Structures are given as C-alpha cells and as structure tokens.
Amino acid sequence: MLISLQWIRDFVNLPTDLDPRDLAERVTVSTAEVEGVTPIHIDAQGLIAAKVISATEVPKKRNLKLVELEIGGDNTVRTATAAPVLHVGSNVVFAPVGASVATTGVIKATTIAGAPSEGMILPGEALGIPLAMQEAVFLGDEFQPGQALPAKLFEDWVIEIDNKSITHRPDLWGHYGMAREIAAIFGLPLSSYPITPEAELSSSNLPDVAITIADAHACRRFTALRLEGVPTIPAPLWMQLRIGRIGMRPISGLVDLTNYVMADLGQPMHAFDADHVPDIEVNWAYEGETLQTLDGMERTLTTESLVVQSQGKSLSLAGVMGGLNTEVVDSTDSLLLESANWDPIVIRRTAHRLSLRTDAAARFEKSLDPANTTQSIQRFHLLAKAMYPEMKITGRLSDNYPGKPEPVVVAVNPQHVKRTLGRSCNLEEAINLLSPLGFSIEQNGDAWYVNVPSFRATGDVSIEADVIEEIIRRVGFDAVEPSMPRVSMRDIKMNPMHELEMRSLEFFCLAERFHEVNSYIWYATDWLKQLGMEAGDCIELRNPAAEGLHQLRRLMMPGMLAAVQRNRFHFSSFNLMDLGSVFEPHPQGDQEHRHLALVSARRGKKEENACLSQIKRAIGQWAWLRFGQQVTYTSASVLAECPWENPHRTATVALGDTIVGRVSVVEPGTRRAMDEHLSAWSIACAELRLDNLASLTTTTEKLGTIPDHPQIDMDFSILVPASSHYEAIAGQIAGFEHNLLKQIRYVDSYEGKSVGEGNRSLTFRTVIGSQARTLSEGDANGFQQAFETFVTKLGFAIRK
Amino acid sequence: MTLDELNKQLAQIELQVACGVRELNLIDAVRSFESSVLGKQGLIGLLLKNIRDYPADERGQVGQIINRAKAKAKAIIDARLSEIEREAVAKESQGASDVDPTLPGDVESLGSLHPVTMVQLEIERIFERFGFTVETGPEMESEYNNFDALNIPADHPARDMQDTFWLNNNQVLRTHTSPVQHRAMKKFGAPLRIIAPGRCFRYETLDASHENTFHQVEGLVIDDEISIPNLIAMSKALLQEVMQRDVKLRVRPGFFPFVEPGLEIDMNCQICGGSGCATCKQSGWVEILPAGMVHPNVLQAGGIDPDRYSGFAFGLGLTRLAMMKYGIRDIRVLNSGDLRPIVCAQRLGGPILVNHTT
C-alpha cells in the first residue's frame, strides 16, 4: 500500500525538516514494514491553469490537435497536444514558455507540426501521477485561467508499506490510521478526523432512506445518504495528485472523491444513481441470478452471493463491485451514497468465487470497523461541500446497524506484561504508551481493564497478549535489553530416529564417499512410465504442483535413478544417497516411513560387482558401527513395484532377523530405458527402511582375547560353481563341527583363469586352538583332513 | 727385534692398514682385510705371538705397545666400515629417486552432504550446546496439527489450495515445521527446549527463489519467565554463531497467527554489510528470523497453562541459510539431483591447478 506523506501531514504536524527515510525506518520498527520511500520531486515553476478556447485537428497527424488557450486577461497562447479528450472549455495544467518541471526542463517556444507552440499542456506523468495515462490534467473552477498553481502541491514523498505486514490491521489501510501510528511514534498529537457533524446530515425534516437487511451476520451495518447537485466536474487538483501518487487513476470528481475517502479512512463506499434506488434491501441473491457489474461482465450469482437490491432488483455485488444499471454517469445529478460493513468471510468467498479481487473486497476481507460507515459519509460530505456548492441533501443519513458489536474490554495481568517485557511496567506508563493509539485503561484490583478502540476491535486486539504486543511495540524493540533465558533443566532424550538419520548420512558420506542429493516426495508419472514401473497404491495430492506429479512416492529409488541419469553426463562414476519420507495408504491410517536410498553407478558394463560390493560394504560397516549387527543377504525375486531389479542379482538385506530393505543390480533393460548411454554402465542400488531400526538397541561390542595357548589360522579355498550363491555355501560350511575349531570367517571370493571357467573360489579362514595345550603338527594335519573331507562330502573341491 | 724396531714395524703396519683399507669398498673385503691384520695369523697377531721372545721385564711394555697399535688399526678399519655403510644407505635412498615427494596423494573423491544437511548439522550443534533437544515430525500432517493447533483459523487463506498441498486423505503436506511445536508440547509438556528441523511444502510456482519443497528449523523455548529480551538474546547468539561473526539485529513487529506478540528479526545484510545491495533490496537488512511469544491458544492446545508458562518460538529457513552460506543463486538446484551445484569441486577428484569457475 502506498502512503502520501503530504496527506499524513494533514493529520500530524510532523517537523518540516524530517527526513522521510527516518520516518520510514521508525514506522518499520514499530508498526509495519516499509518497502520503499520515493520522493515525488516535480520542482514545478511557473505552472498555471489554462482554458482551451479552440481546438483543431492537424491534417494528416492523427491524435494531434492544435489548441488555443486562455491564460488570463485577454492573453492566449497556442500549442499542440495529443490529449484525446480535450475540448473547448477544458481547464488544464499548463506550462507556458519559461515555466519548468523536473522531467521537461524549461519550456521554450518552438514549432510543432508547422504551428507555433508557446508552452505545453502537461501530462499526468510529468506531475507525479504515472497511472493517470492521460495527456492532460483537468482542473475544475478552483483555478482561473492564468492563475498560478502552487508549487508545493506537487511536492511529496510516497511511502510503500508491505501489504503482508498490515493484513491483520484494517485500521492501517487508510491515511488517518497510519497517521495515528506515526503521531504516536513521534509523540505528536493527532488531529481529530475532519468531518461534517452528524446533526447536519440527519435533519429530521428530510426523508429517510429505507434500509432492510436480511442477514445481520452478513451485513452488520448499512448507512446511506441521498444527495443532489453533484454534476460531473474534475476533482480538486490536490486530490487528483494525491490519489494519483498512491496508484489510483483520477477519473472524475465523484469517483476520485470516493477513492479519496477510501484511502483516507480505509472505508470503501459506493455511489448509486439515485433515480433507480428508492430504497435499499440487502439480501442473498437467488441461484442463477445474473448481474452486470461495473466492469461490463455478466456475473452469475448463487445463494451465497450477497447483493444490494432495490424493489427486488439487484443493484450491486455487496462489498465487491457495483452494478452497471445504477452506474453514476455524466447526466446523474442525484445519488445515493452507500457505506456499509460486511462479514469478511462472505466477501472473501464471493470475491474468490468470481475471481474479482477489487480494492473494496480486499479491504472488507480484513474486517473493517463498523464505525467507519457514518464517518466515511461525514468525511465525504465535508469534502463534497467544497467541490459542489449546489449540493443538497435529499435523503438524510440513514443507518441500519443490526450487527453492533459489544465494546471489547481486555483484562490484563500486569505480571504477564512484566514477564513478556522482561521488566515491570506500571499503569501510568501503560496508559502513556497506549492512549495515543486510542486505548484507555482502568484498574480494578490487580487487573487492568483495557478498552479497545472500535478500529482495533474487529479481531485484531482481543486478548491479553494482543495488548502486551501493543505495549512492547510502543516501548520499542530497540529499547529492550537482550538477556539470555533462565531455564529449567530436564532430562529429555535425543530423538533416536533423528540421531540415526543424521549419523547415517554422515557415515555414508565419510566412509564410502556417497554424495547426498534431495528429490521431491512425489513421483513423476512420465519417469515411471520410462522405467516401466507401476506406481502401486499411492496417496495422492489433490492439487499437485503440475500434471503428473500427483502421487506421493512409495519408494525413493525412481527419484534416485533420475539423479543417476542427470549426473551421468558429468561424472564417470559416483555414489548417491538420499534420506527421506515415503508414503503408503493404509486402512488403519495412511503411513509415512523413512527410507535411505543408496546408488552406486560406474561407466562400464563390467562394474556391476564392484558397484554392488561397494554398497554392501557400506551397509555392512554401517550396520556394525550403528547396531553391532552383522548383515545377511538373502536372494530375492523381483518385486513388481521395482522393475529395475535384476532378477539374478537382487537380495533382501537383514540385520539379525529383521529385514530392512533390498539391494540389487539395475537390470540392463531399465538402464537402456533411462538413457541409451546408460546401457554401457553398471548401476547397483539399495533402499532401506529406517523406521524400525531406531529402536534397535546397539549391543556393546565384545572385544577379542589373547588365548592361553597359541592358535593356528588355516585358509581353505573352496571351488564352487560361479552361479552358486554364498548364502547357500556359507550356510553349509557353518555346519562343520570339530573339537579344536574356534572360528570360521569369510575372506574373499575370486573368479579368474586360475580357477577355471564357470568356477568361483570362496576362501574361508579357520582358527583352531585348545584351552589346555599348545597344538601339535598332528593336530593341524588332523583338522585339515577333517575339514577337507567335510567340504568334499558337500560336493565341492578344495583348491590347493 | 728391539723395541725400536718393533715400534718402527708397528708404524709401518699402521700406515699399511690406513692405506689398504681405503682401497676396499665392500664390507666383506674389509672384514677379511681386518683378519689379515688383527687375526691370530695376521700382521699384528703374529707380533703378539712372538712376545715370549722378549726378556720378561720388557714383555709388559711390548704387550702395551702392540695392543695400542692393535686398537689403532681396529679403529681405522671400523671407521672405514661405518663409512662404507653410510655410503650404502646414502646410495639406497638416492636409488629411490623416482619417488616424488611433491606429487599429490592418491586421487580419491570425497563424499558430500547436501548443503541443507550441512547447515542443519551446524544449527543442531549450536542448539545442543544450549541444551535443546532435536525433535522431528512427519511431512504428512493432519489439518489440525498444521493449522488448528497453531491458532490458524478455519477461514485463513493459508489453508487455500493455492498455498497448501492437500492430500486425498484430507491430510496436508506440512507447510511449516511448527506442527512439531504442538507435538513436542503434547509429548514432553513444559518446561521445554527444542528445535525441529525438517522439510516443508508450500504450493508455489517454481523460480530461482521459490520452491514448493524446502527446509526449515523451528525453535521453541517454554519456561517460567520467558521474555522478549530472551528471544532477542537467543536470536543474536544463534545468528552470530551461524555467521561466525558479529551481526546486527533489527527487531520489528511481525504477524503470525501462532505467536503474539509476533516479531520479524532482520540481520544486517552479510553481502553488503548494511550499505544496501540487490540481495537486501537496498535496505541493508535481510529478513531472517520470524519469531514471537508463543500464542496462549497454542500453549493451551499443547496442554500447557499459559498463565503458568510463557515461551518463545522462531523459524529459520534452512534452505535460505544454505543458499546464503554457499552462495547458491538458484533454489531449484537443491532438489534437482545434479551434483555439480551442490558439491565443492575439490571433493570430486585430484587437486585443482587452475580454476576459472565461479
């Protein structure tokens, strides 16, 4: 929202040498964020009013007119202009030869289109009203031709307030409310709001405007005034300049005046052509009813649309936009002025449903002060009187106020003020701080009773904490001495799941050089299709970020494979990990699980074992370090949900008896489908569910011992078919029994020329020993023979 | 042989040893030379054998003379032996001259954590030092936990489809980490000191500075006498620690339904230092920490008596902080999976000699 400093000065006598940037900073730290401060520096010299006495089209030059203007006495000047609506009798802002404004410099006599030009009709833009979009600024009778225009009218500063910082403060959506804050900040008095006394408007000699309200909740108050003698004239120059600077386009006296009051008090009003409005009824529209709004659009209404009607005919969309049938036009001389108070939710729904976010709707949505209705009409009347000397009241100020709220009084415990402020604040200080904002306080016993002014009582200030906020705002955050909290010590355990997650990420990063990536928690349908994957039963987004992004992921691997595809252009080998949530519909309540996904990818088809083995080494070390558990892999068949799994190279991962996930080599078809270049790559992947692991107790490691008598290590390499699986062989080897046997462990697996085509050599290390004696050579030979016999009986050969 | 002659002969032998040993370069040759001089049949050995030829009263003196000469010869030979060993060691170390001590070590890439995770770990460490517990909550939240429990009314625009991702099970993707405030209050009661980092979601159109998926960290302190001055002091300590330097704060009113009073805490722009630049929109300040005193309705919803306890809460955009810290200009790279913009090049291979990338 834009604020004019010149306008603010109407209500607060700010020091003349005040730097507007300092003002902005003080408003920011005590009221609302100022986003910008812009000087309106026109530096007008010698501008005058000038009246058009003739206007002729320039042949062959469209849009250009030659005009003659009266500039006082019998003096006339000639100039050319592009102003389209200029006609004889128009009074405009004119810069004669020798005059200047900042953007044009000094105006010189020249020749335009072959005719002498003795000055310039100034466009709105040159006068600091960029939205005017007009080539001339029209004046009423306030300035006679030739009369000098006061330079200081054109000088101002525009302060931009961040709308988001005042959504909860309807009182700040007008200059008067903002002036109240500024007056309080600077410790200056605020002028009382200039209005026509109510008595002057409500003379009982005049007829009433009949107002009926069908729903007091939707329309809390409706106030009207009927006027006559308001011809179409331009608004006063000062008014046009002010509304122009704050982003509204000067249109005509009446529209500008309504807009002015809206920006002044924050209250939108509406003027009907009174000839069509004998009385007022506020009612719900009937389903399917249509209304042509001021923007020319035909709107279809529902029973949730609130309308202002007369004689059963809908005239306007309450609080949102007027109707075309009662639009005030040039011939209008009699009008009915509406100022009402609407339920914010009704307005928001209607504006939202019709996509009609008007200025009025935006303000009513914020829950305006019902006291504004009469005040705005009184304010309007005061300003209109000066503009329309012939104006008469034909229907007195009529007010239907069925939704009058109870005054808001908030009980405040001064101890709570002290607690929040960090120091005590007595009643006197509180009164001094709050009264400039319109609050008053009475003490009763230990409590303060704070009377909230009506303009802060529409939801903004309703509880003790709200009052405390006002106090601290007034004290100033910069006046607060920071101090560390005094806290109580409690024994709260670290969240085990979180610990597991963070330490796991650190482990995989440090120990096995995985790179952590993040991805979205929803599937991309196109990518799943590319992978040949069925998403399965997913929780879905009602409003996905884009088409095809509606399914929440059940697995992280599709996202990981997408990351592999993205990085293959830039790296020839890499390991990726991601830790995040996956989601599953469930009859007992949909579930969220935490998964860790690992991928190892290397260029070259023959790296599959290396990739898989790196992932497994990482998982094995992690499982031992984290949980003191060995990992076992059991071959598994491919899941329908995981079409990338190579059916021959997929296993489940178990910690002890708990299956925690799956590890596999990505099958060639998937690699090809991902990207043809990846057909020459090796990719292995694992996805682990962490949820159940957090509660797994870490067993303390049992350390080694030095035996009383030396032990002997003996390695045996066993030749097995290359296609056989470790899980089966290890299971059989583990069945060997011998009285000297202390330990058997896996050493390595080897395939190569020396073991023959189609074979694999698995090496196990046995340790033998005795508690009672040192072993002899005979013991060792005996053991070797026993073990070899055992292996041979299993059907395998020992590799010598 | 007279004593005189003996002395002369010994001097002769000494000279012979000194010259002879210098010709020898192998340890074994020196050893056999040594026995040819000092051995029983050696030059000096034979002299010692003949000692009986001298009169008894001279034998002592002769023995002394010969032994002295023997020691001298031994010293000369030993000196040569150690000289040869030194030469051998010197030769061996020189022989390894194809080892270049200035060559970089084996080239292996380092792993990396996501920039957001790195910042999160840093923040967690800071707060653990202050005795905070790290709590987490689900990304799929109930409407109640995400809104109602946080005093966000039913008709609040934040609940609109344009702001919040809604699920077909009537839950939402949490729009902030604040639901963890409520969960923690329910779980632990007061007094309480937690931070809650995590992923959040807002319905946003993606561009260089807007993401629909981002990370926040929430902080919450509830105790007997928690005040605004406490909140300001804590914020300052936090930001100084994160930025690793003195920072200036500007505290101003802010409005969030779950706090009252609500505050916006700005930090002096770390890019321009406060003089104004594009990052701070020429204001010299960046909005960094929305905060405030926990709204009594929020305490109540969490089962905590607002008369008895007060508290403050704040939110910190982890994603934003990571972008500031690592100079990431486009927020979209963080969820793209592309390693290049989220990993330091030095981690990805050998030492870099020339680096013109920025």
Ligand SMILES: [Zn+2]
């Ligand atoms: Zn800056």
